[in-house]
Amino acid sequence: MGVGIEVEGLNAWFGTTQALHDIVMRIAPNHATAIIGPSGCGKSTFVRCLNRMHETLPETRVTGKVRIGDMEVYGNGTPAVQVRRQVGMVFQKPNPFPAMSIYDNVAAGLKLNGFRDRGKLDEIVERSLRMAALWDEVKDALKKKSGASLSGGQQQRLCIARALAVEPDVLLMDEPASALDPISTGKIEDLIFQLKENYTIVIVTHNMQQAARVAEFTGFFLLGRLIEFDKTEKIFTNPSEKRTEDYITGRFG
Amino acid sequence: MRTRFQQGLDELREKLLKMGGMAEQAVDRACQAYRDRDLTLCHRVLENESLINAAEREIDGIALDLLAMQQPMAIDLRFILAVVKINADLERVGDQAVNIAERVMDMMELPAAELPVDVPRMASAASAMVQRALESFIEGKAELAQAVLEMDNVVDRMRDEAFISLVRTMNENPAITRQALDALLLARNLERVADHATNIAEDVIFWVRGADVRHSFGAHTTLGGAS
Numbered sequence: 286m287g288v289g290i291e292v293e294g295l296n297a298w299f300g301t302t303q304a305l306h307d308i309v310m311r312i313a314p315n316h317a318t319a320i321i322g323p324s325g326c327g328k329s330t331f332v333r334c335l336n337r338m339h340e341t342l343p344e345t346r347v348t349g350k351v352r353i354g355d356m357e358v359y360g361n362g363t364p365a366v367q368v369r370r371q372v373g374m375v376f377q378k379p380n381p382f383p384a385m386s387i388y389d390n391v392a393a394g395l396k397l398n399g400f401r402d403r404g405k406l407d408e409i410v411e412r413s414l415r416m417a418a419l420w421d422e423v424k425d426a427l428k429k430k431s432g433a434s435l436s437g438g439q440q441q442r443l444c445i446a447r448a449l450a451v452e453p454d455v456l457l458m459d460e461p462a463s464a465l466d467p468i469s470t471g472k473i474e475d476l477i478f479q480l481k482e483n484y485t486i487v488i489v490t491h492n493m494q495q496a497a498r499v500a501e502f503t504g505f506f507l508l509g510r511l512i513e514f515d516k517t518e519k520i521f522t523n524p525s526e527k528r529t530e531d532y533i534t535g536r537f538g
Numbered sequence: 539m540r541t542r543f544q545q546g547l548d549e550l551r552e553k554l555l556k557m558g559g560m561a562e563q564a565v566d567r568a569c570q571a572y573r574d575r576d577l578t579l580c581h582r583v584l585e586n587e588s589l590i591n592a593a594e595r596e597i598d599g600i601a602l603d604l605l606a607m608q609q610p611m612a613i614d615l616r617f618i619l620a621v622v623k624i625n626a627d628l629e630r631v632g633d634q635a636v637n638i639a640e641r642v643m644d645m646m647e648l649p650a651a652e653l654p655v656d657v658p659r660m661a662s663a664a665s666a667m668v669q670r671a672l673e674s675f676i677e678g679k680a681e682l683a684q685a686v687l688e689m690d691n692v693v694d695r696m697r698d699e700a701f702i703s704l705v706r707t708m709n710e711n712p713a714i715t716r717q718a719l720d721a722l723l724l725a726r727n728l729e730r731v732a733d734h735a736t737n738i739a740e741d742v743i744f745w746v747r748g749a750d751v752r753h754s755f756g757a758h759t760t761l762g763g764a765s
Contacts, residue, residue, distance in 0.1 A: 330548050389738060470757060493609075494609055521611050521612060521615075522611075522612060522615065522616065522748065523612065523616070523748030524612055529612075530612045530613055533611040533612050534539075534610070534612050534614050535540040535543065
């Protein structure tokens with residue numbers, strides 16, 4: 286089941302440049318939350334702070350608190366690997382392991398963690414591919430075809446299956462459909478809708494219609510600050526902040 | 539800034555104002571036709587109805603295009619929805635003007651009669667409501683629209699008074715029953731004009747404040763959550 290995320294006083298830096306300023310946010314479990322904002326506003330940095338991906342880049346720094354369920358993401362003694370196992374991530378560009386089969390792509394995370402039970406592995410691969418709505422399209426070529434041989438939309442669903450295989454509580458999606466055609470985008474959006482039952486989803490998107498379609502809550506970021514966070518219908522019909530309205534109506538700048 | 543989208547919104551606003559002007563003029567002409575028993579004016583109201591209908595279709599077409607092509611959000615979305623609804627109300631104001639003109643034509647075939655109803659006063663109140671509702675749209679001011687909502691009670695009261703006194707007239711002087719009945723229907727038409735002005739004012743408040751004040755004046759709800 287998904288868990289809630291509590292963010293308190295989160296700051297992030299690239300070298301001396303502060304990318305996030307004092308972010309406070311409560312993300313509801315088993316809901317989709319969209320993060321919107323113009324390029325460079327800090328939305329990707331924000332989600333990368335939720336699973337400690339930000340610190341993988343050189344000269345970066347984070348302060349503040351992130352609590353995911355009972356886990357203090359930046360607590361002393363919390364290993365980054367454990368955080369990333371509980372918080373899966375899907376990126377803008379599908380990035381399957383090109384030399385691996387479809388099966389091995391999905392099983393990769395588990396194998397990396399020392400999981401060796403073949404029967405159980407088969408079960409998890411099938412379940413993950415079914416949850417990612419890809420099973421029917423690939424079940425006959427699981428070990429014959431490589432991940433790279435799939436279409437863009439299928440590759441992205443493969444990446445989602447790969448993230449789900451390690452049974453995370455939270456799924457972060459950074460522009461998961463921006464490189465996809467409308468049909469593949471529709472499949473990803475349907476998938477997000479179904480995955481909410483079992484996961485907490487945070488999705489970064491430039492596509493406001495997409496945010497409106499899939500997310501119950503939306504946060505608007507600008508210049509590294511969270512300007513407004515509210516129910517999605519409120520943000521898109523009657524936002525409280527003028528800066529939010531200027532952005533979503535295209536009058537920004 | 540989305541220039542083409544803004545041009546579309548400006549065009550929508552301009553066309554709606556033009557249509558508002560036509561609907562307002564139709565009511566004024568119909569009421570003047572009553573005062574002056576002017577058949578020519580009645581015919582002009584009937585002739586101009588097709589222009590109002592054509593304007594309604596054109597505005598709906600522009601609004602539909604903007605919704606489909608520009609995916610408006612927030613205040614822009616509310617504006618377009620408000621325009622579509624105001625458009626329908628203005629078309630019905632035009633219909634009421636036609637009804638009034640037809641009623642006047644009917645009355646002119648009958649001998650003139652002294653009736654206990656001040657139609658010009660009621661007409662000017664209803665017409666003022668349409669005018670102010672359109673002003674609130676032009677200015678984008680919810681306070682002006684709010685004032686229109688408060689005026690509706692005055693016109694409703696006039697209609698109720700007209701009903702009581704005209705029914706009494708019909709009982710006391712059956713010879714002028716048809717004239718009294720026409721006046722009663724006319725009062726009803728004017729009250730409907732005022733109702734459409736009220737709807738327009740509510741739509742302006744919806745656009746400007748994002749608040750739904752229909753059917754519950756004083757206890758409105760704001761989009762995205764109660765207020």
